[in-house]
Amino acid sequence: MQATQGPRGKSIRQGMVLFVTFLLAGVAGYSVAAPLLKPVYIHMNGANMFLENVVAVQPGQPVVFVNEDTGIHMVLGYNPLTGKANLHFNGSLLGTPGPSHPVHTYTIRFSHPGIYYYYCPVHAMLKVAPGNIHVPVKRPTVHGFGTPMAGLIIVTNESALVHDNPPTSQDEVLPGYFTG
Numbered sequence: 001m002q003a004t005q006g007p008r009g010k011s012i013r014q015g016m017v018l019f020v021t022f023l024l025a026g027v028a029g030y031s032v033a034a035p036l037l038k039p040v041y042i043h044m045n046g047a048n049m050f051l052e053n054v055v056a057v058q059p060g061q062p063v064v065f066v067n068e069d070t071g072i073h074m075v076l077g078y079n080p081l082t083g084k085a086n087l088h089f090n091g092s093l094l095g096t097p098g099p100s101h102p103v104h105t106y107t108i109r110f111s112h113p114g115i116y117y118y119y120c121p122v123h124a125m126l127k128v129a130p131g132n133i134h135v136p137v138k139r140p141t142v143h144g145f146g147t148p149m150a151g152l153i154i155v156t157n158e159s160a161l162v163h164d165n166p167p168t169s170q171d172e173v174l175p176g177y178f179t180g
Contacts, residue, residue, distance in 0.1 A: 046179030053151030067093035083134035119150035
């Protein structure tokens with residue numbers, strides 16, 4: 001026995017085909033939103049250093065540099081093999097007048113896993129080390145600790161590395177860390 005369809009059966013079938021087509025197009029074109037990634041904070045103060053000089057983040061996770069100092073700081077990414085600046089990883093942070101004022105920040109996200117090197121060109125400079133590797137060194141005329149103001153960000157899908165970040169990297173402003 002063969003089924004017969006009248007005009008109404010045809011419109012229901014067309015409607016179902018249209019519905020399934022839109023449903024499949026929606027599944028193919030859209031993905032479930034990724035969970036909101038909390039920022040990882042890197043702090044600077046008058047000691048001319050990055051407190052969290054090595055952090056790990058997931059691709060797309062915000063990295064926020066926080067200036068808790070009265071003086072200006074900069075963040076400049078670079079390639080240690082060539083010494084060339086990464087112009088996409090380049091920010092200036094004005095000084096903060098005092099602990100009761102809003103701090104200046106610079107936020108960046110990295111899409112791809114890798115290791116991203118940075119330094120503050122106000123307080124450090126690149127020097128060629130043995131093996132032709134460019135490394136930051138403290139500028140001779142800069143006060144602060146004897147280490148250069150530099151660090152690196154590891155962008156990884158390895159959650160264990162991200163969970164090993166210093167506890168201070170979870171807070172935007174560190175109480176008592178402000179210096180001028």
